[in-house]
Amino acid sequence: MTALIRPLNDTDLDHLEAIERRCFSTPWSRNQLSESVRHHAHLGLTLSHPSPIIGYAFFMQILDEAHLLNLVIDLPWQRQGLGRFLLEAVLNHLRATAAQSILLEVRASNLGARQLYAHAGFTVLSLRKGYYSTPDRTIREDALVMRLALCPTDSATTAV
Numbered sequence: 001m002t003a004l005i006r007p008l009n010d011t012d013l014d015h016l017e018a019i020e021r022r023c024f025s026t027p028w029s030r031n032q033l034s035e036s037v038r039h040h041a042h043l044g045l046t047l048s049h050p051s052p053i054i055g056y057a058f059f060m061q062i063l064d065e066a067h068l069l070n071l072v073i074d075l076p077w078q079r080q081g082l083g084r085f086l087l088e089a090v091l092n093h094l095r096a097t098a099a100q101s102i103l104l105e106v107r108a109s110n111l112g113a114r115q116l117y118a119h120a121g122f123t124v125l126s127l128r129k130g131y132y133s134t135p136d137r138t139i140r141e142d143a144l145v146m147r148l149a150l151c152p153t154d155s156a157t158t159a160v
């Protein structure tokens with residue numbers, strides 16, 4: 001399997017919207033996705049060219065601090081090392097900039113994602129009480145804030 005990284009564009013929006021709905025209990029709307037393609041940094045993951053996006057990450061950078069806003073691998077492709085591959089691509093992209101660290105929020109109940117980030121070296125910085133809404137909106141869920149210091153590296157993104 002050869003995984004390819006490329007930037008997202010507006011023609012990916014149908015796929016992004018479908019992936020959001022499959023993978024998140026409270027998915028981003030098409031409008032949020034469209035605004036993020038326009039205003040945030042992003043990387044998309046495909047398996048060959050040309051083929052649809054099967055994973056993506058949105059992130060932003062303010063001076064030396066980056067923030068991971070979203071990272072997802074479509075349901076049929078999970079647990080095959082692609083989340084790790086995409087996360088490494090984001091980190092390598094940021095290491096080539098002035099970013100010194102990256103922060104993210106993750107649902108306390110999202111053990112798979114927490115594990116992915118912990119394996120990449122992220123550590124828990126703090127807890128944000130009631131940060132996330134839930135589908136029925138009656139209760140809210142806590143977020144863990146995780147952080148990773150970014151060390152410059154020459155490593156390039158390679159195939160899985």
Ligand SMILES: CC(C)(COP(=O)(O)OP(=O)(O)OC[C@H]1O[C@@H](n2cnc3c(N)ncnc32)[C@H](O)[C@@H]1OP(=O)(O)O)[C@@H](O)C(=O)NCCC(=O)NCCS
Pocket residue numbers: 023024070071072073074077078079080081082083084085105106107110111112113115116117119
């Ligand atoms: C979280 C997510 C991106 C992981 O992507 P993935 O391609 O399935 O992950 P990988 O196969 O690269 O797994 C890398 C490591 O993460 C951890 N991991 C990933 N999914 C896991 C799960 N469901 N349960 C436990 N550990 C998991 C494991 O440590 C795994 O290493 P291993 O396979 O050697 O045990 C993916 O499950 C996803 O898109 N989930 C829905 C969206 C989401 O929750 N995004 C995170 C928002 S903060």
